[in-house]
Amino acid sequence: xxxxxxxxxxxxxFYEELADPIFRHxxxxxxxxxxxxxxxxxxxxxxxxxLADGKEISxxxxxxxxxxxxxxxxxxxxxxxSSLETMEExxxxxxxxxxxxxxxxxxxSQATKLLNELDEPHRSAAIMRYIDGFSPKEIxxxxxxxxxxxxxxxxxxxxxxxxxxxxx
Amino acid sequence: MEExxxxxxxxxxxxxLSSSERQEILGKLEDYMSYKPVRSDSQARLIKxxxxxxxxxxxxxxxxxxxxxxLIILGLIFGGGTSVAASKALPxxxxxxxxxxxxxxxxxxFTFGTERQAKRATVLAERRLSEIQTxxxxxxxxxxxxxxxxxxxxxxxxxxxxxxxxxxxQNKIDAxxxxxxxxxxxxxAHGELLSSLNVQTxxxxxxxxxxxxxxxxDALSIxxxxxxxxxxxxxxxxxxxxxxxxxxxxxxxxxxxxxxxxxxxxKxxxxxxxxxxxxxxxxxxxxxxxxxxxxAKEALSQGDRALLAGSFNEAFILFQKSLRLxxxxxxxxxxxVDTVVPETNPDPGPETKVLPPDIKPQIPNPISDExxxxxxxxxxxxxxxxxxxPIEGYTPDMFLxxxxxxxxxxxxxxxxxxxxxxxxxxxxxFERDENAEAVLAGGGSIILAGYKTLLINIAGRLGSNAAxxxxxxxxxxxxxxxxxxxxEQGIIGVATVGPxxxxxxxxxxxxxxDRPLQTELGIFDFEGRLVKTFNTQSDGTFKIRLAPGDYxxxxxxxxxxxxxxxxxxxxxxxxxxxTTINLSFDSGIR
Numbered sequence: 239x240x241x242x243x244x245x246x247x248x249x250x251x252f253y254e255e256l257a258d259p260i261f262r263h264x265x266x267x268x269x270x271x272x273x274x275x276x277x278x279x280x281x282x283x284x285x286x287x288x289l290a291d292g293k294e295i296s297x298x299x300x301x302x303x304x305x306x307x308x309x310x311x312x313x314x315x316x317x318x319x320s321s322l323e324t325m326e327e328x329x330x331x332x333x334x335x336x337x338x339x340x341x342x343x344x345x346x347s348q349a350t351k352l353l354n355e356l357d358e359p360h361r362s363a364a365i366m367r368y369i370d371g372f373s374p375k376e377i378x379x380x381x382x383x384x385x386x387x388x389x390x391x392x393x394x395x396x397x398x399x400x401x402x403x404x405x406x
Numbered sequence: 407m408e409e410x411x412x413x414x415x416x417x418x419x420x421x422x423l424s425s426s427e428r429q430e431i432l433g434k435l436e437d438y439m440s441y442k443p444v445r446s447d448s449q450a451r452l453i454k455x456x457x458x459x460x461x462x463x464x465x466x467x468x469x470x471x472x473x474x475x476x477l478i479i480l481g482l483i484f485g486g487g488t489s490v491a492a493s494k495a496l497p498x499x500x501x502x503x504x505x506x507x508x509x510x511x512x513x514x515x516f517t518f519g520t521e522r523q524a525k526r527a528t529v530l531a532e533r534r535l536s537e538i539q540t541x542x543x544x545x546x547x548x549x550x551x552x553x554x555x556x557x558x559x560x561x562x563x564x565x566x567x568x569x570x571x572x573x574x575x576q577n578k579i580d581a582x583x584x585x586x587x588x589x590x591x592x593x594x595a596h597g598e599l600l601s602s603l604n605v606q607t608x609x610x611x612x613x614x615x616x617x618x619x620x621x622x623x624d625a626l627s628i629x630x631x632x633x634x635x636x637x638x639x640x641x642x643x644x645x646x647x648x649x650x651x652x653x654x655x656x657x658x659x660x661x662x663x664x665x666x667x668x669x670x671x672x673k674x675x676x677x678x679x680x681x682x683x684x685x686x687x688x689x690x691x692x693x694x695x696x697x698x699x700x701x702a703k704e705a706l707s708q709g710d711r712a713l714l715a716g717s718f719n720e721a722f723i724l725f726q727k728s729l730r731l732x733x734x735x736x737x738x739x740x741x742x743v744d745t746v747v748p749e750t751n752p753d754p755g756p757e758t759k760v761l762p763p764d765i766k767p768q769i770p771n772p773i774s775d776e777x778x779x780x781x782x783x784x785x786x787x788x789x790x791x792x793x794x795x796p797i798e799g800y801t802p803d804m805f806l807x808x809x810x811x812x813x814x815x816x817x818x819x820x821x822x823x824x825x826x827x828x829x830x831x832x833x834x835x836f837e838r839d840e841n842a843e844a845v846l847a848g849g850g851s852i853i854l855a856g857y858k859t860l861l862i863n864i865a866g867r868l869g870s871n872a873a874x875x876x877x878x879x880x881x882x883x884x885x886x887x888x889x890x891x892x893x894e895q896g897i898i899g900v901a902t903v904g905p906x907x908x909x910x911x912x913x914x915x916x917x918x919x920d921r922p923l924q925t926e927l928g929i930f931d932f933e934g935r936l937v938k939t940f941n942t943q944s945d946g947t948f949k950i951r952l953a954p955g956d957y958x959x960x961x962x963x964x965x966x967x968x969x970x971x972x973x974x975x976x977x978x979x980x981x982x983x984x985t986t987i988n989l990s991f992d993s994g995i996r
Binding site for chain 1: 410411414415417418419421422423427428431432434435436438439442443444796935963
């Protein structure tokens with residue numbers, strides 16, 4: 239079998255090892271199981287497309303998480319745009335926002351509650367640090383921020399988590 | 407605090423994909439990888455790997471290509487254009503060889519594991535039958551094409567059977583049973599479709615004496631080949647089921663998961679049948695579909711009894727049977743899934759792509775893009791909780807499922823990202839753009855121009871001028887009102903709390919009897935996902951509508967410690983029935 243076959247096989251191995259962690263990451267970012275699944279699929283499809291086009295990937299795990307992160311940011315951006323359009327056309331109706339629907343569908347656990355109370359970018363930093371287990375340096379690589387910025391975000395996220403836990 | 411935080415994080419790390427979800431995504435990924443393989447001239451490489459595997463991934467090298475048969479090398483060198491054109495080729499055409507010997511064979515190299523190889527072989531065998539059906543229906547099945555098609559089908563069916571036998575030899579009985587079962591559903595569905603083609607062809611022969619009798623014998627001949635293939639898979643199923651009964655190791659969770667899958671397929675099929683009947687789905691086929699659905703439901707009930715008795719292997723086999731029958735019914739409706747466009751068919755021309763006269767719109771003014779955007783946003787937003795948020799965009803079937811008064815023909819002429827939807831022969835087909843560079847997963851998603859066509863068609867049919875946002879609101883409201891009442895089902899019961907008095911007394915005095923409880927509770931599916939929250943009334947009663955399925959009732963996070971719901975009651979909701987469940991709460995009084 240050719241070496242190309244080996245490329246395919248190794249990519250599938252990446253999928254088998256990282257599909258669950260990336261799904262978990264997405265789940266806590268978007269609070270919807272179905273949407274998280276879609277993002278996992280899109281992440282691996284896009285990364286494969288990148289490889290198939292002959293481009294180089296130096297760190298596959300970081301590249302996959304960066305793609306995931308970008309897809310989630312795109313998703314929130316699109317949602318914000320569409321909700322703005324809706325506001326302009328029909329007036330703002332907070333009881334009928336799609337976010338509420340998504341949150342209702344989400345698994346309610348202490349962790350989701352705790353993380354949902356954090357604002358971005360603290361939330362994504364906390365998820366990457368505590369759920370995904372990345373070091374601040376790795377988070378900086380994925381999010382294209384400086385390590386210092388990430389350390390500050392993590393510090394603030396942890397402060398807020400402690401406050402919430404003390405009040406609950 | 408740190409300990410509590412760590413505990414919460416550990417709990418969070420338990421979130422994962424189910425095995426079926428993981429497989430589903432993997433299947434789609436593999437499909438995409440086969441459509442878009444790493445180019446032979448590419449420099450793609452994965453230099454750094456996971457900590458567990460530090461090897462480099464490398465790209466195809468010319469030195470290895472000498473091992474590949476020359477025909478396949480030619481196929482690779484030709485590049486995407488020929489491959490994409492060949493993907494639509496039918497038996498009898500020159501590109502058909504490129505399709506079966508290059509495209510599909512190359513894709514097959516990237517399929518790893520016996521189970522996935524077996525599934526792939528069954529898919530290719532099914533594809534051969536779809537091609538044959540298309541040729542017969544269009545009257546283009548020549549003797550030569552028939553021989554090629556039959557041979558190819560037999561080869562693929564043989565390979566599928568061999569792979570299933572390999573799985574069996576590897577003691578992967580569950581995988582063998584699943585693949586064999588799906589293959590049987592498909593073969594039987596194609597068998598039915600070929601039979602109905604026979605009936606139509608014979609009828610046309612009797613009416614028009616000049617019609618080609620060759621077509622009749624072709625359909626009959628192919629039917630007999632399919633019948634033989636069905637006999638083989640049915641025999642294999644009997645063997646596998648016998649083995650599964652004795653050596654199967656399915657547990658309760660796996661059995662319940664299979665039940666959910668079968669139940670969902672039944673629901674999907676019923677819903678699709680309902681939709682298709684409004685577009686004139688053939689009566690003879692409808693009765694066959696209904697029969698299969700009833701048999702699927704019967705198998706589901708038998709499985710439920712086995713499940714209750716704790717016979718998980720038997721229950722699993724019955725749920726698998728239910729799924730197989732429901733899938734067969736589904737495939738009969740969809741015509742075996744694929745909408746293969748015959749290569750020999752001339753371009754249908756503008757006449758067939760314009761709307762049929764009966765739905766030609768009469769709209770006084772051109773519709774503005776603002777109105778179309780509003781229409782598309784509202785169409786999605788109103789049913790977002792049912793449609794979801796697909797990243798790849800929206801396809802007609804998503805809307806047809808949730809808008810009872812929407813018709814398949816409303817989408818005729820609607821443009822999508824990589825093609826156009828056409829309503830012909832009483833069904834909606836997607837014609838993919840031949841110039842599309844790669845087949846994308848979201849290629850069938852409707853684009854703005856498509857929504858405009860859809861709006862024009864609907865407005866024409868329902869007599870609206872679609873001139874303002876208000877008229878769009880009314881139009882969408884009318885689409886939401888169907889005359890197809892859905893059956894109601896759910897749970898009904900009373901919540902009570904006790905003990906009320908500190909010491910147990912016999913008989914219990916009137917003022918010490920359990921009291922109705924007004925409280926808030928959550929309904930969860932068996933994967934632990936919150937489906938719905940509800941409040942019991944002041945008299946403790948509740949009646950909640952739910953989709954058929956298995957659920958548990960639990961208190962919500964943050965509920966007071968007392969009174970406490972006793973246990974986590976589990977309930978099974980059946981189609982058309984309200985299941986009674988009385989909830990007891992412990993007051994904590996002793």
